[in-house]
Amino acid sequence: MRRITLAGLAGFAGLVVFVVACSGSKAGDGVVDAPGGGGGGDGDAPAAIDAPPSGAACAGKAAQPLDATWTLTVGGRTRTARVHVPASYVPSARTPVVLNIHGRTSNSASQANLSRAIAKSDAAGFVLVHPDSATSPTAWNAGSCCDPATSTNVDDVGFIGALLDELEAKLCVDTDRVYAMGLSNGAYLSHKLACEMADRIAAIGPVAGLLLQSPCSPSRPVPVMMVNGTSDNLSLYQFVGQAVTFWKGKNGCTTEGVSFQNGDTTCVTQGGCTGGADVTLCTVDGGGHQWPGGEALPLLGKKSDAIIATDALWAFFVAHPRTP
Numbered sequence: 001m002r003r004i005t006l007a008g009l010a011g012f013a014g015l016v017v018f019v020v021a022c023s024g025s026k027a028g029d030g031v032v033d034a035p036g037g038g039g040g041g042d043g044d045a046p047a048a049i050d051a052p053p054s055g056a057a058c059a060g061k062a063a064q065p066l067d068a069t070w071t072l073t074v075g076g077r078t079r080t081a082r083v084h085v086p087a088s089y090v091p092s093a094r095t096p097v098v099l100n101i102h103g104r105t106s107n108s109a110s111q112a113n114l115s116r117a118i119a120k121s122d123a124a125g126f127v128l129v130h131p132d133s134a135t136s137p138t139a140w141n142a143g144s145c146c147d148p149a150t151s152t153n154v155d156d157v158g159f160i161g162a163l164l165d166e167l168e169a170k171l172c173v174d175t176d177r178v179y180a181m182g183l184s185n186g187a188y189l190s191h192k193l194a195c196e197m198a199d200r201i202a203a204i205g206p207v208a209g210l211l212l213q214s215p216c217s218p219s220r221p222v223p224v225m226m227v228n229g230t231s232d233n234l235s236l237y238q239f240v241g242q243a244v245t246f247w248k249g250k251n252g253c254t255t256e257g258v259s260f261q262n263g264d265t266t267c268v269t270q271g272g273c274t275g276g277a278d279v280t281l282c283t284v285d286g287g288g289h290q291w292p293g294g295e296a297l298p299l300l301g302k303k304s305d306a307i308i309a310t311d312a313l314w315a316f317f318v319a320h321p322r323t324p
Contacts, residue, residue: 035225035260035267035280035312058172061091072166074159081131081163082108084118085171088125094174096126097167098317099160101182101189104146105137111183114295120310127171131163142188143212156189157196164200176322181205181313183291184235187226188212191243194222202322203277205313208289210235211243221251221277223320227309229287231301237283244270244281251277263306265292275323280316282307 064085071080089095098121102111108130112118121128133139133156139149141156149156160180167173180190180201187209194204195216203223224247230237247270254272259280261267267282284292288301293308 035269035282035307035316055094055174055176057092058094059092061170061172063091064089064171070163070166072162074162075155077134077154077159079132079134079159079163080108081129082112083167084112084121084128084130086122086125086127088122089127089171091172094172094177096174096177096179096317097129097164097171098126098314099129099131099163099178099180099182099190099193101131101140101180101186102133102138103182103184103186104133104139106183106186107138108132111186114183114297115181115291115310116294117310120314124314126177126314127167127173129163129167131160134159140185140189142185142192143214145188145212146185157192160193161197161200175200177202177317178322179203179205179313179317181207182209183207184209184289187235191216191224194218194224198222200322203317203320205309205316206243207291207309207313208232208235210239211246216246216250218250220322220324221274222247223251223273223277223279223316225278225280225282225313225316227282227284227292227307227312229284229290229301229304231286232289233301234289240281244279247279248273251275251279253277253279260307260312264304265306267307267312276320277323278316278320282309282312 067084069080070083100117112130117128135148139146141149141154180193182190187206190204190206191211192213193201195213195218198218198220205225207227228240252274253270256270259267259269264285267280270279284304286302287304290297290303291309292304296303
């Protein structure tokens with residue numbers, strides 16, 4: 001697997017994400033089907049979990065505020081995460097969790113705004129978590145990218161593990177439905193989490209990202225849905241196929257077919273995989289370093305609304321709980 005250092009370019013991308021953090025236009029209505037075998041992606045659906053929870057009901061869990069910043073210490077560093085608990089949350093009911101990871105030089109608030117994921121959390125009924133990087137400028141240690149987290153060997157995988165421990169202690173978490181998605185450096189980290197935390201992460205959804213972790217030795221087949229633009233000048237599309245080939249091989253996939261097509265976006269799913277661990281790549285023709293269906297990042301190329309990435313990723317997640 002070829003290793004690529006993208007720290008400088010990823011830094012520019014994260015800076016632009018931060019610039020648009022205060023904007024708030026409405027997403028388009030381009031999703032016409034759910035790629036990767038997922039089930040609908042309607043952001044206006046009533047607040048309800050789209051799949052039955054696993055595990056027994058919880059006892060003794062207290063209600064939590066809708067929005068809070070959680071603080072914990074990991075490896076001698078103070079770490080924070082923004083936790084959004086939907087109003088539909090019931091402390092005794094097992095509830096899915098989605099980690100939504102920001103890019104380099106960005107932050108949790110910017111990623112929440114960029115992806116419009118809080119509205120999806122409220123509509124679908126999952127707990128939404130936006131972790132923050134520990135470095136300045138912000139970055140995640142996701143393999144060969146990104147500094148300063150990589151050069152100082154920040155244990156971001158350990159942080160995510162400790163964050164999941166805290167979530168399970170305070171909330172009634174469906175541990176078979178914990179997912180990770182992210183943009184750019186956050187997408188790189190989601191790949192790394194699949195490599196190193198497959199026992200806790202059910203499926204991942206990297207957007208405008210690459211697989212930069214090597215070696216990558218997941219303990220089980222991990223479903224993966226990637227969203228990439230062919231004209232992305234930061235996470236170069238020419239390297240995206242390496243990730244598809246890697247996960248297809250790791251997951252033992254045997255079939256291939258188009259699972260979504262609308263306008264400039266086509267999703268191809270590698271199916272017939274061990275444990276149902278499908279691998280889907282959604283390609284935006286001419287797309288830049290963007291979160292489709294979210295806030296447009298200036299100077300980073302075309303942003304498409306032919307697919308609403310947050311909706312499509314949730315549909316994929318619903319269809320892919322953790323399996324033994």
